[in-house]
Amino acid sequence: MQQVEVVPVPLERLASLLPPERVERMDHYAALAREGLSGRTVWNLNSTAHGGGVAEMLHTLVAYALGAGVDVRWLVVGGDPDFFAVTKRIHNWLHGVPGDHGALDEAARAAYDDTLARQRDEVLDLVQPGDVVLLHDPQTVGLAGPLRARGALVVWRCHVGLDARNEWTRGAWDFLRGLVAPAHACVFSREEFAPEWLDRSRLRIIPPSLDPFSPKNADLDDHLVEDLVHRDGLVVEGGPLATVGRAVLQVSRWDRLKDMAGVLEAIGGHVDDLPPDVHLVLAGPETTGVADDPEAAEVLDECRSLWRSMPEAARARTHLLSVPMADPDENARIINALQRWATVVVQKSLAEGFGLTVTEPMWKGRPVVASAVGGIRNQVEHGVSGLLLDDPTDGAGLVDAVASLLNDPARCESMGRAAHERVRDQYLADRHLIQYVELFAQLVD
Ligand code: UDP
Numbered sequence: 469m470q471q472v473e474v475v476p477v478p479l480e481r482l483a484s485l486l487p488p489e490r491v492e493r494m495d496h497y498a499a500l501a502r503e504g505l506s507g508r509t510v511w512n513l514n515s516t517a518h519g520g521g522v523a524e525m526l527h528t529l530v531a532y533a534l535g536a537g538v539d540v541r542w543l544v545v546g547g548d549p550d551f552f553a554v555t556k557r558i559h560n561w562l563h564g565v566p567g568d569h570g571a572l573d574e575a576a577r578a579a580y581d582d583t584l585a586r587q588r589d590e591v592l593d594l595v596q597p598g599d600v601v602l603l604h605d606p607q608t609v610g611l612a613g614p615l616r617a618r619g620a621l622v623v624w625r626c627h628v629g630l631d632a633r634n635e636w637t638r639g640a641w642d643f644l645r646g647l648v649a650p651a652h653a654c655v656f657s658r659e660e661f662a663p664e665w666l667d668r669s670r671l672r673i674i675p676p677s678l679d680p681f682s683p684k685n686a687d688l689d690d691h692l693v694e695d696l697v698h699r700d701g702l703v704v705e706g707g708p709l710a711t712v713g714r715a716v717l718q719v720s721r722w723d724r725l726k727d728m729a730g731v732l733e734a735i736g737g738h739v740d741d742l743p744p745d746v747h748l749v750l751a752g753p754e755t756t757g758v759a760d761d762p763e764a765a766e767v768l769d770e771c772r773s774l775w776r777s778m779p780e781a782a783r784a785r786t787h788l789l790s791v792p793m794a795d796p797d798e799n800a801r802i803i804n805a806l807q808r809w810a811t812v813v814v815q816k817s818l819a820e821g822f823g824l825t826v827t828e829p830m831w832k833g834r835p836v837v838a839s840a841v842g843g844i845r846n847q848v849e850h851g852v853s854g855l856l857l858d859d860p861t862d863g864a865g866l867v868d869a870v871a872s873l874l875n876d877p878a879r880c881e882s883m884g885r886a887a888h889e890r891v892r893d894q895y896l897a898d899r900h901l902i903q904y905v906e907l908f909a910q911l912v913d
Contacts, residue, residue: 469543469544469545469546469587469590469591470517470543470544470546471541471542471543471544472517472526472530472542472543472544474526474527474530474531474534474542475531475534476531476534476535477531477532477534477535477681478535479494479495479498479532479535479536481535481681482494482532482680482681482896482897482898483495485680485892485896486896486898490898493898493902494898494901494902497901497902497905497906498536498537498901498905500905500909501533501536501537501538501901501905501908502536502537502538504905504908504909504912505538505539505600505908505912507598508539508596508598508599508600508912509539509540509541509595509596509599509600510533510538510539510540510541510599510600510601510602510908511540511541511542511543511594511595511599511600511601511602511620512526512530512540512541512542512543512601512602512604513542513543513544513545513591513601513602513603513604513608513611514526514542514544514545514604514605514607514608515544515545515546515547515552515555515604515605515607515608516544517542517544517796518793518796518799519721519753519761519793520721520761521627521676521821521822521823521824521825522604522605522627524678524682524684524824525676525677525678525824526542526604527679527682528677528678528679528682528897529677529897529900529901529904530542531679532679532897532901533901536901541594543591543594545583545584545587545607545608545611546583546587547583547607548583549762550579550583551579551580551582551583552761552762553568553570553579553762554570554572554576554579554580555580555605555606555607556568556761556762556763557570557572557576558572558606558640558643558644559605559606559628560636560724560725561636561637561639561640561643562606562626562628562629562630562636562637562640562641563628563629563630563636563637563725563818563819564630564632564634564636564637564819565636565724565725565818565819566636567724567763568763572639572640572642572643576643577643580610581610584608584610584611588611588614591611591614591615592614592615592618595615595618595620596619596620597618597619597620598619598620598621599620599621600620600621600623600908600911600912601615601620601621601622601623602623602625603615603622603623603624603625603651604625604627605625605626605627605628606626606628606640606644609624609626609644609647609648609651610647612624612647612648612649612650612651613647613649613650615650616650616651616652617650621652621908621911621912622650622651622652622653623651623652623653623654623655623907623911624648624651624653624654624655625654625655625674626654626655626656626661627657627676627821627822628661628821629656629657629658629660629661629662629821629842630660630661630819630842631658631660631661631841631842641663641665645663645665648666651670652670652911653670653671653672653907653910653911654666654670654671654672655672655673655674655907656671656672656673656674657673657674657675657676657821657822657842657843657846658673658675658842658843658846659671659673661821661842672903672907674900674903674904674907675822675843675846675894675895675900676822676824676827676843676895676900677827677895677896677897677899677900678824678827678828678831678891678895678896678897679897680831680896682800683797683800683801683804684800684801684803684804684828685804685828685831685832686804688801688804688805688808692805693805693808693809694809695805696801696802696804696805696806697709697802697805697806697809698710699802701792702751702789702790702791702802703787703788703789704768704772704788704789704790705771705772705775705776705783705786705787705788706775706783706784706786706787706788707784707787709747709749709787711747711784712745712747712749712787713743713744713745713746713747714743714745714746714747714811714812714874715746715747715748715749715806715809715810715811716735716742716746716747716748716749716810716811716812716813716814716870716874717748717749717750717751717806717807717809717810717812717813717814717829718731718749718750718751718813718814718815718816718825719751719752719803719806719807719813719825719828720750720751720752720815720817720825721752721753721761721764722752722753722755722761722763722764722765722767722768722771723761723763723764723767724763724767724818725817725818725819725820726815726816726817726818727816727817727818727860728750728752728767728771729767729770729771729774730816730818730860730861730863731748731750731814731816731866732748732750732771732774732775732778732786732788733774733863734816734863734864734866734867735748735786735863735866735867735870736748736775736778736782736783736785736786737778737782737863738863738864738867739781739782739785739786740781741867741868741871742867742870742871742874743871743874743875746785746811746874747785747786747787748785748786748787749786749787749789749806749810750771750786750787750788750789751789751790751791751802751803751806752764752768752789752790752791753790753791753793753799754790754791754792754793754794755768755790756793768788768790771788772788775788789806791803803828804828804832807828807829807832807834808832808834810829810834811834811873811874811880812834812835812836812837812870812873812874812880813825813826813829813834813835813836813837814836814837814838814866814870815836815837815838815839815844816838816839816857816860816866817838817839817841817842817844817860818839818841818860818861819841819842820839820841820842820843820844821842821843822842822843822844822846822847823838823842823843823844823847826838826844826847826848826854827847827891827895829887830847830848830853830854830887830888830890830891831887831888831891831892831895832884832888833884833885833887833888834884834887835854835855835873835879835880835883835884835887836848836853836854836855836887837854837855837857837866837869837870837873838854838855838856838857839856839857839860840856840857840858840860841860844856847890847891847894847895848887848890849886849890852883852886853883853886853887853889853890854883854887855869855872855873855883857869
């Protein structure tokens with residue numbers, strides 16, 4: 469287990485972007501938090517310090533909470549490949565798909581329990597009775613029971629989910645139900661994600677947020693954008709990005725549910741329907757970087773094979789990028805630059821807990837075309853702050869929507885402006901932190 473050091477950030481930084489009444493409200497809640505949580509530590513436990521939306525958000529929220537004077541800490545649980553194979557399977561099943569076709573049986577239970585059992589004592593030594601513990605995602609929920617027995621106030625924050633139910637989601641919930649039971653409260657991004665058996669008095673809905681000042685989202689001048697996008701070593705398939713006129717971009721982890729292959733097939737198969745200067749760019753992390761994602765390398769390989777099997781005309785206008793993870797800030801700056809450089813951003817997810825990869829380009833004023841799934845439906849108001857695709861498997865629909873924007877720069881501009889405002893109104897850290905303070909106040913009471 470590893471403790472992640474986060475540098476505190478004063479709330480004033482966020483305040484500079486907010487209207488006065490929001491600043492006042494944020495300061496009021498910061499004072500409530502200092503008072504209500506005095507003498508207690510708030511612990512966050514997840515399974516990776518970098519890569520993916522949860523780590524991205526924890527860096528921000530922990531920094532602001534520390535800046536507000538609350539004692540917040542962040543622990544990352546480790547795991548062997550067996551553990552992460554099981555947690556990835558749970559993740560896939562919660563999204564309604566079979567994934568690797570393995571089972572959530574007794575062997576899976578043993579692999580899951582053994583890994584957490586090895587780290588339990590270390591956690592219980594650190595956490596004191598009365599502390600608040602936020603357990604993120606299925607990877608850590610197995611610690612809810614021991615932590616509650618220790619006298620901690622336990623919140624399970626589940627970042628994933630599917631609006632509908634099927635045999636896979638039910639299988640995942642069967643596996644998790646007993647582990648979730650001891651939690652005092654459970655937080656989801658959408659109400660539809662919560663299992664029907666969860667007592668509604670324990671349920672809270674708290675959507676994610678982004679940090680406008682993080683390396684991922686901070687303003688970049690145009691020269692820096694160009695330098696970052698065109699740096700050596702990013703492109704793993706396709707020619708150099710110097711040949712790109714306008715870019716259609718999807719940024720994602722290499723996860724089948726993000727359907728990078730589907731984007732490649734749809735746009736690669738219809739390049740002639742797009743203006744000739746338009747190229748597709750698919751960017752994801754270097755596959756050695758995300759320890760808790762065992763399928764990533766396989767998914768990237770599938771995309772590379774698909775790219776190689778495409779006709780020359782499609783290959784000339786499609787590029788796969790593997791963004792280095794060794795320096796997380798550098799990784800974030802490259803993603804930031806790509807999102808600013810792109811003319812249209814797509815997110816063709818088959819399922820999505822929230823989708824920071826939609827929020828981020830929206831904040832940067834980019835028009836987004838995204839599947840109407842999960843948290844994306846909350847973020848994008850169709851036709852105003854982006855375009856939603858009702859059927860995430862409809863490749864032709866994706867190409868039509870993208871082409872309609874590329875052919876209408878004025879619409880791109882107004883949609884991008886509306887997208888930016890939408891994020892300012894709904895998805896900044898002040899709203900997010902306030903909702904946590906409200907929850908903690910109820911637990912501590
Ligand atoms: N991301 C990144 N580098 C990459 C690909 C993705 O930093 O090469 C980030 C992306 O910018 C976003 C997060 O990972 O902040 C993904 O969060 P999202 O909520 O979209 O999906 P998740 O990965 O949590 O399923």
